[in-house]
Amino acid sequence: MKKRIVPYMFILPAMVLLIIFKIYPIFIAIIGSLFDSGFGGSKAFVGIANYLRLFKDGVFWQSLKVTLLFNIFVNPIQIALALFMALLVNEQVKGINIFRSVYYVPVAISMTVAAVIWGIMLNPNSGIVNSFLGIFGISPQPFLTSQRQALPSIIAITSWKGVPYWMMFLLAGLQGIPKSIYEAAKIDGCNKLNTIFKITIPLLKRSLAFVVISDTITNLLLFSPMYILTNGGPNMSTNVLMYEAYKSAFSYMDMGRAYSMITILLILIFIVVGMQTRLLKADY
């Protein structure tokens, strides 16, 4: 009997913290979404009224659309680039560690700082990016001040930071693949491209699954660059659900609306991650 207890005792500290900081808030959000929280702590049970209100709310649908649009692009871009870079830095050439370190530098910069710096570089009037484009005769671009370019700009900024981070996980996965398998493939006359698709990627599935899922969750919840750079604008083109929920809670003082948005976001994450887990299940 005692033998059974010990392992649980070991995971207890982590579980306690998870329950306090993750599970408990989730329940607060779900329960809170069923209440209309007034001022001074007053609460009234309203059932699903908050959700019904949301479904009639144009801003909510716009935010949901932006969230999905952002994720449909940012996740595949980040993962494809991360994989490509991981394959590159997995090559054994002289000084490869220098490349690995240089690629990893953006990770060491906080999202807030990165956003501010990129905001300055992307300034439409005096930003360095426009000066650089000018060399090639490209007219100045509006970037974050344009409804069409703001979201792509934010995708680029988050990828600049995200790609090397996920690259490291994939690189670790790549290095876990035994060399003997590659040697066997070489002897069998398998070319480079085939090796990647027939050996590397299938054997990388576990790392890949982790990266895909974690990256998706991170990006579904991401809102700091929007908060710092665009405040959800121009014209709500970067107003992701998480940011709208944040505004609901702390600018509009409408906790019911914020909680119900968070709950919907949570359900969305469950669905997406559930699908990804099924699709990426390793068969070895």
Add this chain to the structure above:
Amino acid sequence: MKRLVAVFLSILIILSVFVGCSNDNDKKEGNTSPSDDNAKKEDNVTLTYLTLGGDWENMLPDIIEQYEKENENVQVKLEAYPFDQLFEVIEVKMGSGTKDFDVLAVDAPLVAAYTYRGYLEPLDEYFSEDDKDVLIPSSIEAGTVDGKFMAAPMNTSSQLMFYNKTLLKEAGVSLPSEDPEKRMTWEEVVEASQTVMEELDPDGSNGIWGLMFEQVSRPYQILALPNSLGGAGVGDDGITVDGIVNSPEWVEACKFYYDIFNTWKISPKGTKPSESQQRFTSGKVAFYVGGTWGTPVYEETENLEYGYAPHPYFKDGKAATPTGSWHFGVNSESDHKKEAAEFVRYMSTGKGNDLWIEANHDLPSKKPLLEAIMEDEAYDTFPESSYKIAAYEAMNTAVPRPITSGYREWETIIGATLEDIRNGEDPETALNDAVEQLDSALAKYKK
């Protein structure tokens, strides 16, 4: 034995988590009271004052030190946040009923909202009629809700149009007059701005701009545009916005706002309010609408030849200027309300206020200080005469921001809408969208 060790180890790990937590708490408490020795003395009170960061963080400590000298049993600790975060911090902290701080900075139009939410302690008990008599009526009014004095003013404010003499002279544009009767119209400002840009920076490579607003896209400053055409912020009930913020006056004012960035291109997109002043001091902006607090900065800027003129107005409208500023409130949950209110009194009507006005060059809300500006000859010459213009505006053309319990929501949504218009969104569509959002956000106050 092995098992015993394992159990012991796991208990140790669990304990370490909690011990780790409590250690953190100890440290935090240690940080919050730097004068631990003093705090141990009986009757000693440490007040925490939640306020705006930036320049204030350099100016306030001296005044606080003076207060602590005069009140030996009271220590005041400053907790400062940047402008963009301060309001959210207040909502989060006050929403949880915290006792973490005793005095807070309250932006004038938010007095009603904070009162409605029960954040503020009424100050009537601590402010005698004599105390209040020192203050100008508009500031008392801004701090009063339903007949109760909820927040005492720190100062009031006004805006001037600064200009770069060098640029205007080089472009052959005549300098604006300081006389409020001869103030420029926006139409004239646009024309002069275009001339400056055409003459001095025809291909845009010098980075010269015609016109900039200090607090670009912030309602405080931009409201003066619809106000000049007679547009109001909210309906008389404090909640209605349909037909108000999408009225023809607003659409026309916002069309102007759209045009300066998109049609005439005399003002830059993509800059934040925090970057504006530097643009002007770097000598690249011809006309700059900003607060009186800028004057000491421009005085100290080398190679900046500047002047100021009264705030412009629309040819078809009347002069309207921004006003109102920060107030002090006492946290309704505070354990030291009496001491907090005493401190507020010192800072608002007492000596602390004189020191503050001297340090920050705001427009005072104390009658004696304001009268001095109007009557003292020292305020007849450059650059002190800027305060005279500001005082004139405060008394004659100032239009307060809308009075509504939902000002936080109003400000957030209107601010985002102005930024959208600046970035090229059609003014009428943007304002109609804003009405839709505001109606939904303000619905809770209709109950």
